[in-house]
Amino acid sequence: MANIEALKRKATEIRMDLLTMIYAAKTGHTGGSLSNTDILTALYYHIMDVDPARPDWEDRDRYVQSKGHAVESYWAILADKGFFPKEELKTFSQFNTRLIGHPNNKVPGVEMNTGALGHGLAISVGMALAAKKDGKSYKVYTLMGDGEQAEGSVWEGAMAASQYGLDNLVAIIDRNRLQITGSTEDVMSLEPLADKWRAFGWEVVDIDGNDMEQVVDALEQAPKTAGKPTLIMANTVKGKGISFAENTVGWHHHVPSDEEYKQAMDELSQQLEVFQ
Template identity: 70%
Template sequence: MVDVAFLKNKAAQIRRDLLTMIYEAKAGHTGSSLSNTDLLTVLYYSVLKTNPQKPDWEDRDRFILSKGHAVESYYAILADKGFFPRAELKTFCQFGTRLIGHPNNKVPGVEMNTGALGHGLPVAVGMALAAKMNGQAYRVFTLMGDGEQAEGSVWEGAMAASHYKLDNLIAIIDRNGLQITGKTETVMSLEPLNEKWRSFGWKVVEADGHDLAQLQKVLAAVPFMPGKPTLVMAHTTKGKGVSFMENVPHWHHGVPTAEEYNRGMAELAAAVEECGYE
């Protein structure tokens, strides 16, 4: 297991990077990206088998960010891991950049373009099935939003994954309870969500999506049941890490003012200091 203090430090640093990217670009999905930062931090610094020097390494684990609008934390982590230069983060959402507002497979480390919700899981099913057919040991992870669960293609993918017994497939739901127009249960009721996934033949495990130690333990144990795909229901807080952004729907795609940016950066600097770094 990776030291939890290290992971906390990384998560706080990634949050600072993504907030700066959004502030300087005057565009982005702040709350959504803050929500998934801890999940991506554990995946990329503790779980996934990848090689930044060989992003197309045949035996790498595959990751698909199905909730592609929350791309800022993803780009920040890929840069920090060395898939591309950190200086390129300054070009986020600028003219001519490859760091556009949704994952772009021209960026090393990005498996596919995403952003049209409901596409990530079906493609992940295909990748996992290919591994089974080719006798390869890589795993496929995909991170979905909870509002995304209203997409019919998600459930087609869920059904296929169970049918083909894809225990090398791990789906994670960023269950923060909010989507662009409000609470998920108001926009399109999802509950009982765990039972729905179980009825489609998946092994479902719940986790605190901001408890880095718990996430490490859960994700290190996949697959939970031979012959079954795994669904991790990660309970999160939209806007996590910046107090005045937490659980506020406006920050789904809100861009901070100079004053808000400075307040947020001060809070994140304090979070880094608490980890015993810098």
């Protein structure tokens, strides 16, 4: 059974770590990393069967971060889980680092290099299909951005997953409704997005992606239907956890100033106190 309060606390700690990484490196995708933190926290601290001591364990669950640019929360979690030393987070985006601005499979725990949007789902379909053919019980999870839904390869992957009945595949959309140039609905209208995924043969679950209880419940129940892949529509807030960053498109790739960093860390510290 999930300890929801412990997961909320961990998500807040991860937000502090990723903000510190971005502030120190003077680069990073802040808003989207903050919006996806609750999802990744639920996956890595409650749902997925992975072993930092054996990152290549054959029967591990697989995670592919299709939304590769929002990597800071991912690095912070892999370090906290022990896939690599936490001290290495200080090298984020520095010369000769492994921790670049997109997932890099030279880092233990990372399945695939990602970042060119639209590729992660198709890669995950291949992994899930391999599990079926090999008689393996592991699950495959992938996180996509909502702006990424404009990529045609997403829908090719969606068709294939349905065709092969990949009920061991769970795709999650970080539906924060903002991308680098503005609202997703202004840049490339997506709605009715859930109905489109249903039409492609997926079981769709609509949740508040920043409500830890809803995130855990949706992930625990996947697959919702035997023989069908599951799509979790995680409605989130870009910049979640920092009052002046929330729902602000300018925080897509914003590095906090000294004053903003202090204020943000103060706010997150206050949130941590709630979970003492």
